Amino acid sequence: MTATTRIHLVANCIQAWGHARPLVTLCARLVKMKTDLCVTLLTTAAMFGRLTKEAARNFEIGDESSQRLRIVCMGVANDFIGDGLIEPMWKALIAGEGLECQQTGTSYNPLPVPTAVIFDFFAIKNTRIVRSLSGSSVRIHSWWPGLTYHILYQFGDAHVGGLGNIRVRAEEESRKSGRPYHEVAMEMFYTKYGGVVGLPGLPPMFDYENYTQDFSLGDKAMTELIPQVNENLATTDGVLLLSFESWEKEGIQVARNWLAETGRPVYTTGPLLPPASKTSVANEKIQSPEGAEIEAFLGEMLSRSGEHSLLYISFGSVFFPVKTPEKLWAFLEVVVELNIPFIMSAASPFCVVPEEVKEKVKSYGKGLISTWTPQQMILDHPVTGWYLSHGGQNGVTEAIASCVPLIMWPFAADQPMNAVLVTDVHKVGYELLEVRSGSGLQRIFRTGYTPVGTIDAVKAEARDVLGKAFGKDGEEKRARMRGLQRATLAEWEQGGVSKRDVAAFLESL
Structure with missing residues (x-):
């Protein structure tokens, strides 16, 4: 070397x-x-x-x-x-x-x-x-x-649509008010007042729409570094x-x-x-303790339900609706009601699956919950029809590369903006609105709709979205995804x- x-x-x-x-x-x-x-x-x-x-x-x-x-x-x-x-x-x-x-x-x-x-x-x-x-x-x-849009908004200079140097502004406000610096800085970063975020090529959003779920990482290191990213x-x-x-x-x-x-x-x-080679697939599969079981399950569901019949659910390795998990379990009830095979990743440290839910999934026989999933293997499999995602950049990219349209359940960071790109710009998926919590339960700029957020509303929306996804409208979105897939893979x-x-x-x- x-x-x-x-x-x-x-x-x-x-x-x-x-x-x-x-x-x-x-x-x-x-x-x-x-x-x-x-x-x-x-x-x-x-x-x-x-x-x-x-x-x-x-x-x-x-x-x-x-x-x-x-x-x-x-x-x-x-x-x-x-x-x-x-x-x-x-x-x-x-x-x-x-x-x-x-x-x-x-x-x-x-x-x-x-x-x-x-x-x-x-x-x-x-x-x-x-x-x-x-x-x-x-x-x-x-x-x-x-997502570049998100980083520009959160950490860019003011003249490119960003929040600018939060540290300097927070220190000045802290001196004037006597309030703790970190308290002021986090307020500047997270507290939203209904202002409109407008970036070229992205439909306008209210600022609070970038925080559609009541979720916090709760790590002191984040509060220390966020105000300093811009500088x-x-x-x-x-x-x-x-x-x-x-x-x-x-x-x-x-x-x-x-x-x-x-x-x-x-x-x-x-x-x-990574390339979709045998070596790559094998090395991804061994990262999951249930890798072999998942591979067998995919094959079984393909034979039982056919191509594009399975729903893959993942909120990534961190995010989870920890404040309103009952909305996820309600959504799963509808998935079972509609006889849709599914795999759910439970990789987040915040994810706690109740024993009652585990038993229901086991008795259903067409669902599987895993602590860590070989995601590319699942998305590349012909049985996979839709991906319910939090909307992180990696998951969205993998879905596009595998031509799997998306159902979005965003939390924060780049996820809400990715959801808008999925639904309104590229039109390759849907966004769940009734699953929102906290500041997310406010009026949506691009539609004027205010989510209700009840369990009944979650179930009704789930039936509507899943019905469309596994029907004609979903096939039209899959066709658009094929065009986006070709353009994306051509980048390299x-x-x-x-x-x-x-x-x-x-x-x-």
Whole structure:
């Protein structure tokens, strides 16, 4: 490795699977595309094992480029973010020393001093540590692992439709009012007053529509870093977007124009999915303790109910309707009532499935609840007809790549805006409205409707949406999804925007 490696890139992101999974796929593509490049992906103990398995999905047996992707554990993180662990590792890297993985004890040989890094836009401490130790000798590229529209709104400057530098405004207000800084900062970030959010190419929304569920991560680290993201972005040298132009072209153009004001490039990288090879499928399946059972279940439901008959349900690895779980169980009652086969992922640490629900699913015989699902395997299977999703960027991308239309149940972050793109812009799915809670139970800008939010309303909407989805209207949406699928997959074909952008990024190293 050291004999041929001339360029060394370091990558790191927070402890969120939706941030880390596509980043490891990007790292794999980078070493495949540039033979003199080595990438060191620094991660935490909580993410190390799963990232190692996910990396293997991107390489066939015997692919020597896999040796130029090193996944190294920095240690155990003290919070959800896992930021700030990089200092001893970075000191070793810039001193030309080897690294020792804190998870396995594996020793890695020295490599050339890194000249560039890719850091999660939430990795504020790591960004500052590298800047303090290396100054401008290293280029720091910000990793935007979500919908570009959302990141612009939450963390962009005011003139591009964003909230701007919350830290400075919060400190000023705290001094004036005497209220605690973090209380003021979180109020500025989360409290919404019915203002209209208008971004090019995206239908207008009330600001509170970006928080459709009463849900909080409840992590102090989030309250400390969120006010600082905007100014942290200002210290970076460029941006790598997880998104892609066929999904949000106008939003990406806003980002390009904004960064161009300070001479910084923006590169699109999506869709970032491992290949659908036998090796990839096998490595995904072993990440789920029920992988073999799920594979058998898919085959059985195909023989019993036919193609496109199954509903896949997943809220990702974090989100779950923890304040109103009864709405999910009511929705499942309708699924059973309509005799729809389903698989539900229960990966969130907030998900607690009552024994009564488990028994009902077991007696139904056409449902399966799993603690961790091989999502791409499920979406690629011919039995899968619809995906009920919270609307995170990765899940939406995987649905598009597999041509599975969506039923949206968004919470926060980029999910509500993705729901609008699914329903109103690309018209490849539906959004559930009666499942909303908290501030989400207010008037919707684009329709004027105010959700009722009762269990009866949830069931009535479920019958309506599922009836349409598994009928003629749903087939029309599936047909539109096929066109979007072709455009999305073309992003990485010859002449595609993402392939061009990533090649340009590699040339800049």
